[in-house]
Amino acid sequence: MRLGCQFEDVASYAKGVTVVQRKGSSRQQEPALALIGADGVWSTVRHQMHPDVQPQFSGRIAWRGSADASQLPREFNANRVQLWMGPNAHIVAYPMKDGRRINVVAIVTGQWDRPGWSEPGDIAEIADLFSPPHWPIAARMLIGAVEGWSKWALFGIKDGGVWGNGTVALLGDASHAMLPFVAQGAGMAIEDAAVVAMCLQEGKDNVTAAFARYEKLRASRVARVQRTARTTGEIYHLRGPFAFGRDQFIRLVGGRNLLARQNWIYNWRAG
Ligand SMILES: Cc1cc2nc3c(=O)[nH]c(=O)nc-3n(C[C@H](O)[C@H](O)[C@H](O)COP(=O)(O)OP(=O)(O)OC[C@H]3O[C@@H](n4cnc5c(N)ncnc54)[C@H](O)[C@@H]3O)c2cc1C
Missing domain, CATH: 3.50.50.60 (FAD/NAD(P)-binding domain)
Incomplete structure (x- = not known):
């Protein structure tokens, strides 16, 4: 080696x-x-x-950072993945380092398509992207709690x-x-x-x-x-009546069945 x-x-x-x-x-x-x-x-x-x-640039940008779990309300410290979906953006958060930190990934639509690896992200810019009132207070609080951001233009x-x-x-x-x-x-x-x-x-x-x-x-x-x-x-970023339909579908199907829809990913065996 x-x-x-x-x-x-x-x-x-x-x-x-x-x-x-x-x-x-x-x-x-x-x-x-x-x-x-x-x-x-x-x-x-x-x-x-x-x-x-x-x-190929996807038109999406991933912002990543982490927050000190002890500075956040108890609901953020649960051992689970949280996902907020909104028009043209979503946020995923989950605990890491034995629950001491919360990892936050925010995906937004945008034009910034610089090739290469990650770059530092501007805290004011991401706070602005998630400032519209349709984002719940909890989601905005989490974005505000991240101490430093990196951003990636997503290519495939x-x-x-x-x-x-x-x-x-x-x-x-x-x-x-x-x-x-x-x-x-x-x-x-x-x-x-x-x-x-x-x-x-x-x-x-x-x-x-x-x-x-x-x-x-x-x-x-x-x-x-x-x-x-x-x-x-695309489903995560739906807006208007399509987003409403998505949310109804999720309620109807339930978390367990939603997860089961991905069994084909986890149950694969080669040859
Ligand atoms: C925001 C975001 C979230 C993600 N979340 C997940 C997730 O939850 N789960 C998941 O499974 N995947 C996730 N991924 C994808 C995952 O990070 C990549 O698919 C994975 O890292 C690919 O692994 P790789 O080894 O193919 O390439 P890389 O991890 O990119 O490693 C390539 C390596 O090659 C080295 N290298 C490059 N050029 C040269 C050279 N000329 N000579 C020698 N070395 C070189 C680089 O330094 C690097 O170490 C995410 C990606 C992003 C951007």
Whole structure:
């Protein structure tokens, strides 16, 4: 294991690859049997293989921060996930660090589409976004209690993902970055890792065939999760009579049955 190396380039041959990586000012080339690019939505490995594929901006921005639970009323400290839905925005909050802090994620619609990783978010801007009176006092109080915000423009890769070729594979967000509205991006990356390991284990002598099987086992699954995430976001952000219909449906169906609608996500078995 080499830590702190930056992948730069790969050359593929019939029987393997040469990986070019940088550590500080030194550049190294290393032969390998295969390369798995697990380098996130802005993947350099994917860019090498599919220079035409660009992550697409979703029109949504995620703001993330956390609040000191001891400074909040007791109702916020319960061991549960809370979700507020409103026109073009929603807020998710849940305890972390053994209940000492509350993690807050606020998703808003917007034009800020800076590519890359997170950036600091302006407290006044987020407070303003959630100031309209249709947001309950509890939700506004939670937004006000967060001490520091980071924001991410949310980008995705097309449904079904883009995959590798020959002895180079892609995994996780590098292949199929998705919207976070069913909380499955990391989940799918972990599943990918388990499945690619299984395929390599079973097909040790033919890495190309093992990677092809991995893609076959994963593509339709991640496509369905990507679509579900997108639809869920649209439902969360409904307005007017559509929002009213959504709320009635939730009341009618109940929490347990709503959760059961996602059983297909959690009960999946590869192969
Ligand atoms: C607001 C928000 C909320 C989310 N909530 C959830 C959730 O509740 N549940 C869930 O499952 N998922 C969630 N996700 C998605 C989750 O964060 C991602 O899907 C997950 O981190 C993807 O994992 P990954 O390993 O594929 O990529 P990443 O976590 O992006 O890791 C990629 C790594 O590659 C490194 N890297 C990049 N380029 C290079 C290079 N050239 N050389 C070497 N290394 C490189 C990066 O430094 C990074 O460490 C959320 C995402 C967002 C934005």
